[in-house]
Amino acid sequence: MKPLWRLNKYLYKYKGLLLLGIFFTVISNIFVIIPAQLVRLAIDYVVESFSIFKPIQLGGMGDLAQEVFLKFVLVFGVLILIMALLRGFFLFLIRQTIIIMSRRVEYDLKNEIFEKYQNLPLSFYRKNSTGDLMARITEDVSRVRMYLGPAIMYGLNLLILFPLVISYMVMVNPQLTLYSLLPLPVLSISIYFVNNLINERSEKIQRSLSGLSTFVQEAFSGIRVLKAFVREKDSVRDFATASEDYKDKSIRLTKVNALFFPLIMALVGISTILTVYIGGLQVINGEIGYGVIAEFILYVNMLTWPVTSLGWVTSIVQRAAASQTRINEFLDEKNDIQSAKDLEVPIHGKITVRDVTFIYPDSGVKALDHVSFEIQAGQTLGIIGTTGSGKSTIANLLMRMYDPSSGEILIDDKPIQDFNISFLRKNIGYVPQDVFLFSDTIANNISFGVDQPNDELIQQAARDADVYQNIVDFPKGFDTMLGERGITLSGGQKQRVSIARAIAKEPQILILDDCLSAVDTKTENSILNALKKIMKDRTSVIISHRVSSAKLADHIIVLDDGKVIEHGNHQTLMDQKGTYAELYEKQTQAGESVETELE
CATH class of the missing domain: 3.40.50.300 (P-loop containing nucleotide triphosphate hydrolases)
Structure with missing residues (x-):
């Protein structure tokens, strides 16, 4: 968790949203527990009512009694529906606070990293690849956001729901609580290991996809060279090999994913069977009512997802910590070029x-x-x-x-x-040997270093660089959009536009x-x-x-x-x-x- 401490400044910054999220989580979980108690009361009411219904019916008041019973059952149904709607409303508010907080932190973190990138010296870029720089500001930040959003949200839900539900269960029936919760630790540990397998194979797929993307990018960028040397078939064969590797890794991941929900359902099923069996014996012995069994089955189902999410959250935190470590490496880079x-x-x-x-x-x-x-x-x-x-x-x-x-x-x-x-x-006006033009209009490329550009300045710079006539010959003139790295222009035209860009700054050097x-x-x-x-x-x-x-x-x-x-x-x-x-x-x-x- 130590690398993630760096994010505490953001949690403090958005503490209002976080505190609201915690408050809404508590309220939401209260509305989860109340319906289970209402179901117990409703079932016990129906069972008891049924035992006195026959004598009343024999007394000739069966229709009136039935109407009264149905009204009470309807009241229970309406109350349960209201609780569900209120819970849904507060779940919406939880996402509107904690998930929005995570998105805002993601925005701030990306800006912090990008600003850091902009201020680092040229030596930094000589020893780090562009792909690695991009991965840290995209994939690594996304993983950190999963910790700040879903992991915190489900972690809070687990911390709040567990004590509430288990305390209610123990108050109702300690023995039944023990048996019904017995499979849940096994479930959490199993999900943890399955998640680790999923993450490990997902990482391999990500690397394979990255290699595939790089291969495709190079093939498209160097299509002229490929065609000139008649290597199209070799390129297709190499792509098929890379695709085969990606496919195999994806199938392996799918096989592991297939274990996820059957494992959950099997262990929840075992928990339900234990609850019904032990609860049934206690009902036979007259220790509890029928409603308690239904209440406990609902409690078990309530705890299933939080327990399942425990393994998932742990995995998210591990991945976020690894990603934040990578992010911190660049954020801690020192810039020796200081004034x-x-x-x-x-x-x-x-x-x-x-x-x-x-x-x-x-x-x-x-x-x-x-x-x-x-x-x-x-x-x-x-x-x-x-x-x-x-x-x-x-x-x-x-x-x-x-x-x-x-x-x-x-x-x-x-x-x-x-x-x-x-x-x-x-x-200083600088014209580099390796010309770089942005995917923008020619006018915007020329005026790139000018704070307040105007058409006259741009056109004069183009004339001085001997590229004005070339530009006006284009159908859209100075508004012509350039392709990636200025591919629309010839080599000589790109260099002259680069010279015009330097001149437009009106530099002293x-x-x-x-x-x-x-x-x-x-x-x-x-x-x-x-x-x-x-x-x-x-x-x-x-x-x-x-x-x-x-x-x-x-x-x-x-x-x-x-x-x-x-x-x-x-x-x-x-x-x-x-x-x-x-x-x-x-x-x-x-x-x-x-x-x-x-x-």
Whole structure:
């Protein structure tokens, strides 16, 4: 239960609903017990009335006596019906309090987890899969809700009904109470073990279904690759194998489920037989009336579900505790990326990187090794390097997705750690290498980082990114809905929309992380020429493996294996005839040879 203590703050928050639920449960159970006593009284009344009915009938007053007896029986019937209706009404109120409380806690818990996810650093997402993150906010929270709703509701019902009913039973007949309740502990233990089997097999089915869903998702997402490599039959065969596994596990669960109700009915039947047998002997001996047997049978049936639910509730609590443990793991994650002084002063854009070394905490890979450079406000820095040289790591450090392992980064001569993190990132326009667009309109994607967007701003950003004409050519223009991850657009169009999104923020610092890799040289030049106007008064960082993207920069650094091996402007680097010049010549020759072949 210890992991579930974390939920006590929510129970306290909704204590009004919980207390009302407890009150309604007590009232509801009172209306459960009264009908059983009325049935006993009614049966005893009928039996006694029948013994005096014949003499009255012989006296010539049989019709009048029958009418009186029937009126009393009708009164008992009406009272029992009223009790049932009142019980139903209070059961409705119980669900309107405790179950609604559980839904509200579920809502609060999901929001708490999602907010926590949003505030965790990038390193957290590198070591945890998306599927696991989603499972904890959906399946695990649902299991916790079952503890807060049904488990508490049935647990309270058991705690309140049991003492009430058993105390009444003992008051009426202690011996009959013992015999009638004898099978119930066996029932509860049996249900507990059956429930554990059901849960165990349900878990296996859940894992099998998860694997099946992942397989289907990959098959649909990669349908082009499947068709291109003619692997449709293999895919169908693999799906059939996964489906067979799911089917077998489902059948095994069904077999266990089939034990559930027969087990309950068998043990309830044994309890009823014992009640009738022992009660019958006591009636024969004149110790009790006939009504007591009927009353006890009703009591046994009243206790059947609470006792059955004991095993079920125990199982729910166990599963909820396991799920809450998983949830707590993420809620207890610490975010080391914190602001030291929460500065929100205007940012001009001067960037200083001094002797920065960075090792990824999850993999231990050294991405940067004693890197230093400086760029004045309004200037453009080009970062050139091959794949894995540490270019994107610099972008992540400038946006404080990570903190350097050693060294320091200054913005306007102030440590980057002093700035309010949200404020810092609002002043940076970032275009990632791996473009991500939301399943929304193009206009909303472009204005994603803008607090108060307008059509003029969105359209101008599209023009600057050289994607305006492509967008207006669509039937719905800027209102065109994009598919999942922007699948509606081509690779080049997606990257240009991503650039427009960064520009629309009107940031002081613009970071282009190899974002022109999916466009041809002509489009690249067109975008860079358009960006000249945008970059004029902004500090810009152009990260690329293409020399052509960075040659317009005021200052260029060349990275290799996390180290700065060359720095200077385009001309000085060409004169050095080093790595930069070699890359430039290779890429220029490659471009020319492609153009020759096309001609």
